Amino acid sequence: GDSVTQMEGPVTLSEEAFLTINCTYTATGYPSLFWYVQYPGEGLQLLLKATKADDKGSNKGFEATYRKETTSFHLEKGSVQVSDSAVYFCALISVFSGGYNKLIFGAGTRLAVHP
Amino acid sequence: NAGVTQTPKFQVLKTGQSMTLQCAQDMNHNSMYWYRQDPGMGLRLIYYSASEGTTDKGEVPNGYNVSRLNKREFSLRLESAAPSQTSVYFCASSEASRPDRGSPLHFGNGTRLTVT
Numbered sequence: 001g002d003s004v005t006q007m008e009g010p011v012t013l014s015e016e017a018f019l020t021i022n023c024t025y026t027a028t029g030y031p032s033l034f035w036y037v038q039y040p041g042e043g044l045q046l047l048l049k050a051t052k053a054d055d056k057g058s059n060k061g062f063e064a065t066y067r068k069e070t071t072s073f074h075l076e077k078g079s080v081q082v083s084d085s086a087v088y089f090c091a092l093i094s095v096f097s098g099g100y101n102k103l104i105f106g107a108g109t110r111l112a113v114h115p
Numbered sequence: 116n117a118g119v120t121q122t123p124k125f126q127v128l129k130t131g132q133s134m135t136l137q138c139a140q141d142m143n144h145n146s147m148y149w150y151r152q153d154p155g156m157g158l159r160l161i162y163y164s165a166s167e168g169t170t171d172k173g174e175v176p177n178g179y180n181v182s183r184l185n186k187r188e189f190s191l192r193l194e195s196a197a198p199s200q201t202s203v204y205f206c207a208s209s210e211a212s213r214p215d216r217g218s219p220l221h222f223g224n225g226t227r228l229t230v231t
Contacts, residue, residue, distance in 0.1 A: 044220070046220070093214045102214065103214035106157050107155050107156055
């Protein structure tokens with residue numbers, strides 16, 4: 001079945017370091033890919049998305065490129081801040097010809113950024 | 116604009132007790148969802164409602180029931196709580212009637228439930 005695999009956390013970085021959180025997926029159909037972020041004590045918020053191969057989603061300095069050949073959607077940021085400390089979820093929506101859509105989340109990766 | 120509001124924020128139950136988690140959205144969204152979040156497992160769909168008057172099972176529906184009271188409200192009921200239902204529960208809503216690439220889910224802040 002369809003699935004999303006994320007790198008295990010926690011990821012611990014110093015402020016201004018480069019961030020990569022790996023995400024790979026398995027899907028039938030034609031998936032769209034998403035990154036959601038969950039700040040402490042809050043629900044998930046959409047961070048960025050990409051709906052077809054080679055699309056790049058970006059928001060708040062974060063970027064991710066939809067790579068169909070490697071079935072990946074890695075999240076990157078050039079210089080993290082303490083305020084980026086959160087849990088990040090990779091997700092996909094599989095769209096099937098019969099009209100049934102399914103939203104699947106990865107397990108989440110916790111990021112801790114220290115001053 | 117409050118978005119998605121969940122109550123209560125915290126709850127402790129004894130095994131066998133019942134309770135209802137409340138969720139309301141003020142964005143005139145069509146679909147609503149209940150997820151549970153457990154460590155290392157991401158979010159798993161319990162039930163969803165594509166539109167007012169309809170509900171469907173998700174991945175992990177056993178032990179739960181739902182009611183789509185009107186377009187705004189979607190409640191989750193535990194009839195006889197079990198320790199395996201200890202989790203954080205999230206309600207979400209979306210403008211589309213199903214998960215859609217152009218219509219993201221909006222989440223509430225969650226209910227942390229402990230069953231002893």
